[in-house]
Amino acid sequence: MRSIEPSIVRAARHVIVGVVVTSTLLTSSPPLVAHHAGTMFNEDETKQLVGTIKEFQFTNPHSWIQVLVQTTPGAPPQEWSIEWGSPNQLSRQGVRPATFAFGTKVTMRVHPMRDGSPAGSFIAAKFDDGKTVGRWE
Amino acid sequence: MKRCGIACVVLLLAAAVVGAQSQSHDALPDWSGVWQMNGGTVFDRATAKGEGGALSRGVREQPPYNAEWEAIYQRNLKLRDENRLPDPINTCGTPAGFPRLMNVPDTYEFVVRPEQTWILTENGPNVMRIYTDGRPHPAPEDRWPTYTGDSVGHWEGDTLVFDTVSTRMSHYPESGDTVLDRTGLVLSDAAHIVTRLRKVNDDTLEARMVIEDAKALTAPWNVIKTYRKLPKGTRVYDYACAENNRNPVDAATGKTLILGPDGKPLGNGK
Numbered sequence: 001m002r003s004i005e006p007s008i009v010r011a012a013r014h015v016i017v018g019v020v021v022t023s024t025l026l027t028s029s030p031p032l033v034a035h036h037a038g039t040m041f042n043e044d045e046t047k048q049l050v051g052t053i054k055e056f057q058f059t060n061p062h063s064w065i066q067v068l069v070q071t072t073p074g075a076p077p078q079e080w081s082i083e084w085g086s087p088n089q090l091s092r093q094g095v096r097p098a099t100f101a102f103g104t105k106v107t108m109r110v111h112p113m114r115d116g117s118p119a120g121s122f123i124a125a126k127f128d129d130g131k132t133v134g135r136w137e
Numbered sequence: 138m139k140r141c142g143i144a145c146v147v148l149l150l151a152a153a154v155v156g157a158q159s160q161s162h163d164a165l166p167d168w169s170g171v172w173q174m175n176g177g178t179v180f181d182r183a184t185a186k187g188e189g190g191a192l193s194r195g196v197r198e199q200p201p202y203n204a205e206w207e208a209i210y211q212r213n214l215k216l217r218d219e220n221r222l223p224d225p226i227n228t229c230g231t232p233a234g235f236p237r238l239m240n241v242p243d244t245y246e247f248v249v250r251p252e253q254t255w256i257l258t259e260n261g262p263n264v265m266r267i268y269t270d271g272r273p274h275p276a277p278e279d280r281w282p283t284y285t286g287d288s289v290g291h292w293e294g295d296t297l298v299f300d301t302v303s304t305r306m307s308h309y310p311e312s313g314d315t316v317l318d319r320t321g322l323v324l325s326d327a328a329h330i331v332t333r334l335r336k337v338n339d340d341t342l343e344a345r346m347v348i349e350d351a352k353a354l355t356a357p358w359n360v361i362k363t364y365r366k367l368p369k370g371t372r373v374y375d376y377a378c379a380e381n382n383r384n385p386v387d388a389a390t391g392k393t394l395i396l397g398p399d400g401k402p403l404g405n406g407k
Contacts, residue, residue, distance in 0.1 A: 040220055040395060040404070043189060055398075059381035061226070066398055081383075081397055088243050088259055088374045092367070117404035119395050 041083075041111040041121040049080055049108045049120075056100035058087045065100050065122065067108055082110055084122040099133060100125070109136070159251035159270050166295040166336055168247040171371040172364040180240050180318040181360045191319035194218045198320060206325070206353035213321025216310075220393055223386040225315050226261075227393055229378035234284030234315035235301055236330055238263040239344055239362050244373050247334075247342070254290070254297055259373050267299045274302055282307070282326055284315050296335040304328050310391075325352035340366045 051069035063084040068077040084090065100106070105128050110120030124134030176182050177190040180198060187196035197214055216222040225231050233241055243259040256265035267288040274280065274287050282305035290299025307326045308314045316323055333345045341363055348358040383396040394402040 040393070043193060057381055060376050061229075061378050061380070061382055062384070064381070064383060079398060081395070081403065083383075083395070086243060086260070086376065088376060091374075092371060113395070113404055115404040117395070119397070119403050 040113055040115075041119075042114045043111050045112060046123060047110050047112040047120060049110065051077065051080065051106065051108070053100045053102055053104045053106060054079060055102065056097060058090075058097045060086050060088070063087055063090060065108070065125075067106065069118070078118050080108075080110075081119040082108060082122050083119070095133070109134075160292045162251060164292070165249050165251065168249050168336060168342065170246075170369070171367045171373055172245040172247070172342055173367055174240065174242070174245065175363045175365055178240055178242060178318055179320065180236070180322055181358075183361070192217070196320060198318075198322065200322065200348075200358050201354050201356040203353060203355050206323075209323060210321060213310075213316075213323070216391070217319065217321050221391040222319070222321050223310050223391055223393065224319055225309075225313070226378065227382070227384050227386050228313075229382055231313055231315065232284040233258070233261050233263050234306070235265060235286050235288070235304055236332075236346060236348070236360075237315055237317055238265055238285070239332075239346070240318055243376070244367065244371070245342075245364055246373065249297075254299075259376055261378075262376050267297065269297070269299075274300070282314075286330075296333050298331065298333050301330045301332065302328070304330075323353075324348065324350050327352045337363075342366075 049067060049069045051067040053065065054068050055064075055066040057064040057066070063086070065082040065084060067080045067082060069080050070077045087095070107126045108120075109123040109125070111123060112120040122134060124132060124136040126132045126136055179185045179191045179196065181200065184199035185196060186199070187193060189196050195218070197210075200210070202210060213222055226233065232238070238256065238258050238261065241258050241260040241263070245259070246257040248255040248257065252268070252270040254267045254269060256267070257263070258265075263285070265285055265288065267290045269290050269292065272289060274289055280287060280303045282303055284305050286301045286304040288299045288301045290297055292298070304324065304326075305314050306316060306323045306328070309316045309321075309323050314323075328348065328350045330349075331347045335343060337343045344362045344364075346360045346362070348354070348360065350358075384393050385396070386392070387394050387402070395404070397403045
């Protein structure tokens with residue numbers, strides 16, 4: 001049975017969705033880490049990385065965010081591989097290929113790999129303008 | 138009113154019998170739209186213990202396994218904790234199978250026709266076919282284990298009741314078999330699942346599964362999965378596991394790897 005929505009409610013809904021998508025891409029769905037490669041990431045540890053985006057692989061079965069992280073001053077940056085979810089699901093939460101554009105400065109929060117390799121599973125990201133993606137708080 | 142002769146009565150009766158094999162279109166419920174499973178990919182959330190999801194160390198469920206199959210599950214849990222439980226999803230190319238396809242992320246679509254219902258999962262993707270045209274299961278000598286098994290069903294009002302046999306989990310992780318979830322749940326080749334699928338309200342579909350397995354379980358195992366309706370206009374996309382799989386399974390060690398941007402494994406796979 002179709003519900004009949006007053007046009008003003010419909011319009012308001014579009015505005016609200018637009019505001020949510022452009023300001024804060026907070027995901028409120030079940031944790032995306034549930035179906036990752038999983039046990040190699042330490043779910044009890046959160047690591048914060050500051051860097052710039054090298055590439056956003058918006059692909060199945062997992063998206064990957066490649067981030068250049070400055071670890072030692074003067075030394076070349078280290079490339080981190082951050083595993084995220086399927087673009088099918090992420091796109092339904094407002095994520096787009098442009099969400100992590102090349103060259104963008106970003107602070108990432110990840111569950112790092114247990115053996116210290118430069119990889120982790122995505123928790124959240126924060127940009128210079130204060131906008132966040134994922135579960136920042 | 139014209140008199141209906143015997144031939145007419147016979148025809149009407151025959152039509153009624155044929156019609157009874159499949160539900161008429163008018164009597165079918167509306168399961169249109171795009172749906173998503175509630176909760177994470179732990180199959181039996183009612184009995185799950187431990188914190189986290191199916192891949193979290195220490196998380197397990199409590200199916201009524203007999204001693205032999207509980208030992209198999211313990212083995213799989215240990216492999217899971219050591220990152221040595223290969224997930225068929227990581228190998229890219231075999232279906233999730235049933236009942237696992239009732240337990241995957243991303244979207245579901247349910248296509249309902251009088252003679253058949255299809256369950257389509259975006260993740261995989263997977264197609265499940267449930268025949269409701271009155272046909273029985275093939276005879277045992279005409280069946281063999283397949284990922285999705287053989288499903289036949291009927292409608293009880295607004296509820297689709299279907300019976301699944303011939304699934305393919307008993308030799309996991311060998312032989313390319315599938316699994317129930319990533320904690321390593323498995324069933325034998327005697328698994329027999331009866332599922333009652335119905336729309337509880339406009340936004341919720343519910344699957345009540347009664348799983349029996351004469352070789353692996355001491356009692357029927359009841360599992361309930363629910364699915365919520367996503368907003369109207371939600372798009373479903375294709376899904377290619379082989380598009381950019383950076384988590385292949387190392388055939389030598391059984392460990393799931395993480396490939397770096399150069400395609401080489403990162404770390405030591407622990």
